[in-house]
Amino acid sequence: MTDRGRFLKTPRHRSALVLAAITSSIVASACSATAGSAATPAPAISARPHATSIGATPRASARRPAAARQKTPAAGTPRAVAEPLAGKIVGVDPGHNGRNYTDPAYINHLIWNGREWETCNTTGTETDSGYTEARFNFRVALFLRADLRRDGARVVMTRHNDHGVGPCVNRRAQIINRAHPDVAIDIHADGGPASGRGFAVLEPVSDGPNDKVIRASERFGLDVRSAILAGTSMPESSYDGVHGIEPRDNLAGLNLTRVPEVLIECGNMRNATDARLLTSARFQRRIASALEAAIIEFLRNR
Ligand code: ZN
Numbered sequence: 001m002t003d004r005g006r007f008l009k010t011p012r013h014r015s016a017l018v019l020a021a022i023t024s025s026i027v028a029s030a031c032s033a034t035a036g037s038a039a040t041p042a043p044a045i046s047a048r049p050h051a052t053s054i055g056a057t058p059r060a061s062a063r064r065p066a067a068a069r070q071k072t073p074a075a076g077t078p079r080a081v082a083e084p085l086a087g088k089i090v091g092v093d094p095g096h097n098g099r100n101y102t103d104p105a106y107i108n109h110l111i112w113n114g115r116e117w118e119t120c121n122t123t124g125t126e127t128d129s130g131y132t133e134a135r136f137n138f139r140v141a142l143f144l145r146a147d148l149r150r151d152g153a154r155v156v157m158t159r160h161n162d163h164g165v166g167p168c169v170n171r172r173a174q175i176i177n178r179a180h181p182d183v184a185i186d187i188h189a190d191g192g193p194a195s196g197r198g199f200a201v202l203e204p205v206s207d208g209p210n211d212k213v214i215r216a217s218e219r220f221g222l223d224v225r226s227a228i229l230a231g232t233s234m235p236e237s238s239y240d241g242v243h244g245i246e247p248r249d250n251l252a253g254l255n256l257t258r259v260p261e262v263l264i265e266c267g268n269m270r271n272a273t274d275a276r277l278l279t280s281a282r283f284q285r286r287i288a289s290a291l292e293a294a295i296i297e298f299l300r301n302r
Helices: 011-022 133-150 169-179 211-231 272-278 281-300
Strands: 089-094 110-112 117-119 154-157 183-190 200-204 245-248 261-268
Touching: 089 133, 089 169, 110 169, 133 154, 133 183, 133 281, 154 169, 183 281, 200 211, 211 245, 211 261, 211 281, 261 272, 272 281
Parallel strands: 089 154, 089 183, 183 261, 200 245
Antiparallel strands: 110 117, 200 261
């Protein structure tokens, strides 16, 4: 989510509150621990050691959308069509991690995000029924990874399961930068006001290290917005950014990136309509397919 300056608020995370109190000038990650306002605290994320781990790894072949099926090569089809991402490297950062809540001291330690101090990570948000953002992010990332590999890309992930802690957001940026991908995407879902709907694309703001990729990231962001509008039923955010686009200068992943990169808040987990979509495997596949289409479009024009 995109609210700023909020931290872990559940009783289990009192130490985080203390830390937040003494470091009020620092910023939170893209999605904070809870979605409620100070006056209406969100439900605590319960300790469910297995609830946040996902089931079977999604398979790219399962119920592939029509657009993707059309890319399946016929005999004699040139490789460029059969594998439109052959030779490309794509960074995929599924936000948060399924057990971040178990180690608040680690998750709340401060890192330098290129512009200011920020917490290492947060737990992320969740739906009112307790479906965690970390789980959503990871499932979409797996669907996307399968699509990318099918299309010939090499995929670099910043985490490999949904039952770990971290890594910190600056470490995620380092993982991506060191792999020298052609493009990278950070996958999140927001915890906005219950009445608000829709997705938002967060884009980097020039800060020195990322200067060379600002324009490319903006172009990629437009490709992402177009692909999501074309490929899913999720509307542009009604409360975040302008027409689904928001420049952000306080996120490590965007501040530190050396490659074209945007962060997608795929919807608002605190909105009942969005939550129904975000928790469905069908929609998760569609979002992944839309991101895949955006990546192909972006790299096709480079
Ligand atoms: Zn998030």
